[in-house]
Amino acid sequence: xxxxxxxxxxxxxxxxxxxxxxxxxxxxxxxxxxxxxxxxxxxxxxxxxxxxxxxxxxxxxxxxxxxxxxxxxxxxxxxxxxxxxxxxxxxxxxxxxxxxxxxxxxxxxxxxxxxxxxxxxxxxxxxxxxxxxxxxxxxxxxxxxxxxxxxxxxxxxxxxxxxxxxxxxxxxxxxxxxxxxxxxxxxxxxxxxxxxxxxxxxxxxxxxxxxxxxxxxxxxxxxxxxxxxxxxxxxx
Amino acid sequence: xxxxxxxxxxxxxxxxxxxxxxxxxxxxxxxxxxxxxxxxxxxxxxxxxxxxxxxxxxxxxxxxxxxxxxxxxxxxxxxxxxxxxxxxxxxxxxxxxxxxxxxxxxxxxxxxxxxxxxxxxxxxxxxxxxxxxxxxxxxxxxxxxxxxxxxxxxxxxxxxxxxxxxxxxxxxxxxxxxxxxxxxxxxxxxxxxxxxxxxxxxxxxxxxxxxxxxxxxxxxxxxxxxxxxxxxxxxxxxxxxxxxxxxxxxxxxxxxxxxxxxxxxxxxxxxxxxxxxxxxxxxxxxxxxxxxxxxxxxxxxxxxxxxxxxxxxxxxxxxxxxxxxxxxxxxxxxxxxxxxxxxxxxxxxxxxxxxxxxxxxxxxxxxxxxxxxxxxxxxxxxxxxxxxxxxxxxxxxxxxxxxxxxxxxxxxxxxxxxxxxxxxxxxxxxxxxxxxxxxxxxxxxxxxxxxxxxxxxxxxxxxxxxxxxxxxxxxxxxxxxxxxxxxxxxxxxxxxxxxxxxxxxxxxxxxxxxxxxxxxxxxxxxxxxxxxxxxxxxxxxxxxxxxxxx
Numbered sequence: 001x002x003x004x005x006x007x008x009x010x011x012x013x014x015x016x017x018x019x020x021x022x023x024x025x026x027x028x029x030x031x032x033x034x035x036x037x038x039x040x041x042x043x044x045x046x047x048x049x050x051x052x053x054x055x056x057x058x059x060x061x062x063x064x065x066x067x068x069x070x071x072x073x074x075x076x077x078x079x080x081x082x083x084x085x086x087x088x089x090x091x092x093x094x095x096x097x098x099x100x101x102x103x104x105x106x107x108x109x110x111x112x113x114x115x116x117x118x119x120x121x122x123x124x125x126x127x128x129x130x131x132x133x134x135x136x137x138x139x140x141x142x143x144x145x146x147x148x149x150x151x152x153x154x155x156x157x158x159x160x161x162x163x164x165x166x167x168x169x170x171x172x173x174x175x176x177x178x179x180x181x182x183x184x185x186x187x188x189x190x191x192x193x194x195x196x197x198x199x200x201x202x203x204x205x206x207x208x209x210x211x212x213x214x215x216x217x218x219x220x221x222x223x224x225x226x227x228x229x230x231x232x233x234x235x236x
Numbered sequence: 237x238x239x240x241x242x243x244x245x246x247x248x249x250x251x252x253x254x255x256x257x258x259x260x261x262x263x264x265x266x267x268x269x270x271x272x273x274x275x276x277x278x279x280x281x282x283x284x285x286x287x288x289x290x291x292x293x294x295x296x297x298x299x300x301x302x303x304x305x306x307x308x309x310x311x312x313x314x315x316x317x318x319x320x321x322x323x324x325x326x327x328x329x330x331x332x333x334x335x336x337x338x339x340x341x342x343x344x345x346x347x348x349x350x351x352x353x354x355x356x357x358x359x360x361x362x363x364x365x366x367x368x369x370x371x372x373x374x375x376x377x378x379x380x381x382x383x384x385x386x387x388x389x390x391x392x393x394x395x396x397x398x399x400x401x402x403x404x405x406x407x408x409x410x411x412x413x414x415x416x417x418x419x420x421x422x423x424x425x426x427x428x429x430x431x432x433x434x435x436x437x438x439x440x441x442x443x444x445x446x447x448x449x450x451x452x453x454x455x456x457x458x459x460x461x462x463x464x465x466x467x468x469x470x471x472x473x474x475x476x477x478x479x480x481x482x483x484x485x486x487x488x489x490x491x492x493x494x495x496x497x498x499x500x501x502x503x504x505x506x507x508x509x510x511x512x513x514x515x516x517x518x519x520x521x522x523x524x525x526x527x528x529x530x531x532x533x534x535x536x537x538x539x540x541x542x543x544x545x546x547x548x549x550x551x552x553x554x555x556x557x558x559x560x561x562x563x564x565x566x567x568x569x570x571x572x573x574x575x576x577x578x579x580x581x582x583x584x585x586x587x588x589x590x591x592x593x594x595x596x597x598x599x600x601x602x603x604x605x606x607x608x609x610x611x612x613x614x615x616x617x618x619x620x621x622x623x624x625x626x627x628x629x630x631x632x633x634x635x636x637x638x639x640x641x642x643x644x645x646x647x648x649x650x651x652x653x654x655x656x657x658x659x660x661x662x663x664x665x666x667x668x669x670x671x672x673x674x675x676x677x678x679x680x681x682x683x684x685x686x687x688x689x690x691x692x693x694x695x696x697x698x699x700x701x702x703x704x705x706x707x708x709x710x711x712x713x714x715x716x717x718x719x720x721x722x723x724x725x726x727x728x729x730x731x732x733x734x735x736x737x738x739x740x741x742x743x744x745x746x747x748x749x750x751x752x753x754x755x756x757x758x759x760x761x762x763x764x765x766x767x768x769x770x771x772x773x774x775x776x777x778x779x780x781x782x783x784x785x786x
Binding site for chain 1: 300301303304305307308309310311312314315316318319321322336382385386387389390393394395396398399400402403404405407408411412414415418419422423508509585612613614616617620621641643644649768769770771772773775776777779
């Protein structure tokens, strides 16, 4: 059993820099792209519906809108940090983590609207600062999960390609394309024809699909974990 | 997605990578400069998005789809921009390579210039093109903005196994900047500055960020001089250029094809809650949508104010009154003078309306009436937060039934909420803006309903538009001691008789402008849909609308 690299021992140099970059096969590239596109698609559907749902509870005055949007953004930011922390360990299987994260987002999505409604009604009479705190906590879990996906996949891709700019640009590209499609589709069709509940269920369906695709891809296009063995294989 | 999206075109040899990493040992932390730039560019990107949305929302009267479409185009631009940025990252570079910094600075500079003209472009094209056309400029500007993050990461993050971790810091800085950009622009700038000044602040901010990046890019001497000259020239001309670009922006967006190129509003009030404009003839527009006219005269009725007087025919002597939405104040002015009103609460979401009202003597007295309490809040939220407040009358001269978030005020759930705030025999009277869905919803939720022109009155107790009460209102109503209708003149008498005959329309076949019974409403709207918070049907019946200018 090869020893795991500790986070502190896998800094910018050492093990990673000795891990040879590879060109991913076309199928792997298409798979990563599809997975992250669908992930971005689902994430934006949630944001559209959740914000609508929270606006109905907390109001659409600029203070309430700011409160909800800020909670979303901070959740994404903190999630990004969490994803970054998880991706530090070179031996950790980031694709499995990614699949788990997507499944958790989907699970939360399924019960999200009743939770928002229940908590919203329970907190309406509280002071604004408390309401902000509650809203923040309410959206923290799912948005943190969403925010963690980019660092996880960047970690996977950089380990495979050795190019940060292209990795970030490529993942950002497909994820944002997915979100753009979701934004357009939500207003052109989903919100008007499916309503909030069904739109959220559709998003959850995408999350579970992404989780399965990630697990399948993990088996097919596995990026070898950084181990002492692989280090030794690197020519000097 | 192109085939080479994930292609590592020139991965370095393991040996060179080892050398590079050795050089970077000890400097693996992300420099603060990278995090600051990530934050500032995020600030600018979201600041511009807020600014563009204000312009687009005004042009579309707050069409629900407008934000989703803007966001889709914005994200598409960001996506393509980040993809194009990949082309600049093909060559494997050392961390902190000044060459990347040069590209980054140029991208930030060009994107700032492009982004600053998107808002004015909506105005410039409004006369000849519908609102979706200028979205092309949004895509271009967002594309340039979208290129920044990958370039910044390529510059500041080493391609090692901690790239994901480091990316998360840059991403977080970008998100924090974005949040602040959204907050500061939407909450402070748009509340305290005219839109042209907000555009100027973002424009200058973008140029300064670009200049700061380029100053670190180790340009050649010629490059430095050229960059300095361009930057100074752009900064020196920024004020006049932005003033010219944003001049008459709201007039252009409102009048569209009817814009004469010269007319200016008599009033523009810009707050964080929206934009209120008043034309020379006293017509008020909130966020670009018709919001009523400054008129309280039932004789020279240019704004359907007779519907407010009609309250007296349905709910005489209402003591405690709630009105959701103040707008021009004309309705409040009429209602405060209805017989019996003792306590009048008004919930308005935009504080700018009281400023507007204070400027017009026709309606200004409502600000001094001790019976009137104006609360600035979301109407639905206020009802939720004050469950024990009961009213004899709840009035809502609601905006257009298809505007964004109007579901919150026209859904079945909202009507149930209002029901809980009605005193025994209380009446809820609101504008459906002729929406069959809203009328069906009201007539379904309440057992008693009556359509009054495009308003619907509903209650849990029987009521009618009583002709005798209507007659009494028309003869006895006084505002500042002046009768509503002067029947001593021939014209006044004719107007009085026209108004009085309105009470008889309930017995005639229903017309768009007359009275209509609950049974008739339900029969007529049998194929329409009850509005719920979930289906939001009222907002999405027609996704794309192209409002015309007045």
